[in-house]
Amino acid sequence: MSVKAKIGPSILNADLANLAAESQKLLDNGADYLHLDVMDGNFVPNLTFGHPMVKSLRNKIKTAFFETHMMVQNPEQWISPMADAGVNLYTFHIEPVADVCKVSRLVQEAGMKVGLAIKPGTKVEDLEKYISIADVVLVMTVEPGFGGQSFMADMMPKVEWLRQNYPNLDIEVDGGVGPKTIACCAKSGANMIVSGTAVVGATDQRQVIREMRDVVQSYLK
Numbered sequence: 001m002s003v004k005a006k007i008g009p010s011i012l013n014a015d016l017a018n019l020a021a022e023s024q025k026l027l028d029n030g031a032d033y034l035h036l037d038v039m040d041g042n043f044v045p046n047l048t049f050g051h052p053m054v055k056s057l058r059n060k061i062k063t064a065f066f067e068t069h070m071m072v073q074n075p076e077q078w079i080s081p082m083a084d085a086g087v088n089l090y091t092f093h094i095e096p097v098a099d100v101c102k103v104s105r106l107v108q109e110a111g112m113k114v115g116l117a118i119k120p121g122t123k124v125e126d127l128e129k130y131i132s133i134a135d136v137v138l139v140m141t142v143e144p145g146f147g148g149q150s151f152m153a154d155m156m157p158k159v160e161w162l163r164q165n166y167p168n169l170d171i172e173v174d175g176g177v178g179p180k181t182i183a184c185c186a187k188s189g190a191n192m193i194v195s196g197t198a199v200v201g202a203t204d205q206r207q208v209i210r211e212m213r214d215v216v217q218s219y220l221k
């Protein structure tokens with residue numbers, strides 16, 4: 001298997017007034033990438049931030065890998081500004097998108113990698129036809145919209161199916177993931193782990209990040 005274990009903290013529940021410092025601390029403590037949750041108050045019943053904030057963060061943090069998790073109704077609209085803001089991986093939900101192939105192509109043409117996300121109620125079969133164009137697939141393990149929710153273990157059959165059929169695919173999980181739920185994700189075959197509350201709120205972020213990466217890596221060998 002050629003995929004690697006990577007931990008990408010979500011800054012959703014961090015102190016957003018100190019976003020650069022909070023982000024730098026996570027990176028200094030071993031985060032492999034940053035997961036930035038963009039919500040439009042339409043696709044999900046919550047509102048966070050957009051490309052101006054991502055660009056400001058990029059001006060402070062030059063080299064880290066940025067993923068934007070686009071919980072928005074019209075992901076096509078934000079491709080160009082997010083590319084300009086320095087995003088590396090543009091992950092959008094397939095549910096509201098009529099032409100996933102077209103949006104994916106535009107993301108690639110803008111110089112970003114493509115992530116395709118599904119909500120808990122979306123079947124993995126709905127994602128299957130797009131896997132060849134995706135760099136990463138994201139299986140949500142909570143209903144998108146808020147941090148700090150409980151992990152949905154019943155999403156793991158989706159991850160297992162993806163790993164069995166696509167051994168070299170980057171499979172990401174997001175929502176309620178932390179030291180208590182990481183083994184379940186790792187056993188199922190996830191290799192990119194988003195973790196918000198459990199990492200941001202930890203007294204020892206370095207230890208939590210290392211522990212989770214070790215568990216994931218142990219199942220990839």
Ligand SMILES: O=C(CO)[C@H](O)[C@H](O)COP(=O)(O)O
Binds near residue numbers: 013035175194
């Ligand atoms: O996309 C998200 C919510 O829609 C967040 O990335 C996710 O919830 C991470 O936070 P936590 O680990 O606290 O659940």
Ligand SMILES: [Fe+2]
Binds near residue numbers: 010035
């Ligand atoms: Fe997210």
